[in-house]
Amino acid sequence: MSADFWAGYVSGAIGILVGNPLDIFKTQIQAGRVESKDLITDAAASDTGTPSKKYRRWTAFARGAAAPILGYGALNALLFVTYNRSLALLNTGGANERPERPPAWSIWTAGALGGLAIFFVSAPTETVKCRAQVSDPPQSSLSVVRELWKHGGIRGLYLGGGITSVRDAVGYGFYFWSYELSKRSLTSEDDTPNQQALKVLLCGGLAGVVTWASIFPLDVIKTRVQTWDLTTHRPATNAGNAAQPLLRTEQPAATIKHAMASRPSTFHIAREAYAAEGASVFFRGLGICSARAFIVNAVQWAVYEWMMKQLVH
Template structure:
């Protein structure tokens, strides 16, 4: 229960802090570039927070599912009793546990991502996550919330495998005395490693999930940002939903390799900051809520227990 509470709070805090930059990332991924600027412009003062409602609620549930799933999977792989410390887990098991829990998050992440991305690329002052959600429900039902679900599940599984692997490996290599500083630095590194490993998949996912706004009978059709409309659909076939593979080929044909990394550096900066805060807050709350599991690096484990195995 402690990991559920800690991860939910940490996840919500991370999304709130990182949403303005995420708006820029998503708009750049869909081809939104404005004259005189290398990033997507904000139309109003509320634009940096477009699409925040779905991630705040969804990411809290996602983070809880992710961390609880990871902890239980790692306990199983390491043959460790429930709620007991794992001072030196195998990094291979860490990656597998992260990948398994990441794949399970697809149930929450796919609907959250499609609502968030569509809210962020609509060019309409009254657009909100709730209106996008209602629009999807009216036109395509439950199935619409899982549009692009395969590439989303693949992205989450690979990405979260590297997420936990990079976090544990970074903690080992740094060997810092302060638990808070260690969590901040290792969390930031883990976030950057994760996004670097799956960024092209994320670009494809974003294109797939936002393409249906053009000529697909959506209630808010025609409200995309003008520059995003010029970019989508990539294959020039209006009114026809394209799959991930078609978008992958289309990106390469129209933009080359650079197209797979649109908004990459914005994402890197956001990832370091957001994941540093999320991990530090999560570890802090876990130490307060469940000291039996986390223990103290100085009091619970000796130097011989602080290594990791491959």
């Protein structure tokens, strides 16, 4: 296969390994399972030798990683191949001739096309990852896949597929746009190899932050849609009854199946979140996500650029 396929695959898998611990926190905050201050409490407890039960085992930081590692490598490979081919077609009319300095509009468009192309991998990967990260008691990615398939078939694996595709198209448009333009501004032919490496890390990190800042509300809604039955509560039947969780793993299969079938629309879930928690709910976890995005994408772009040099030359 082509060099950009393997460079994209390996860089995507490495990016997941680097960023998964912070991604767990981001998903749980977005889904409403924890608050940002809880992360500080857990970190302080860990420093004193008494970590909270929820994060006591280091393996907890790998929750939900199996699906992204397997899926995101393929996703990233498809993303970069589609982006490079689209950019070449938009600027030269040939799929194998990538221009040296393409205009900004074509970079964004090629990135958006790449985002749309990965839908078939991205949607189920995101669904499994998010549900594995917020499930209580913890579930493996394989258990989540089995449960979704059993009660929803192929449709169950694509929960939130519509909002995921919009998020990916917009996000990856800004992703490649911000990376290419920042790289043009910061790098020069006179840079030493060490300077080039540092600037690639910086440009990759900036691209990650810009991307997530542009689509974070969409990502919050996506997470809420994909974990709705794991995190929402039924309204109280009377004033004296506390709300009960809608879905837990010990519930009978019939209840789980009903929860899957009665899922509200994406718009309804977004409106419900806004009514309950205000506009701030759509930016919950942005700080953690920005930190994660900078680290992950700095590493990911550095690995991608290095592999392209090794495979092409």
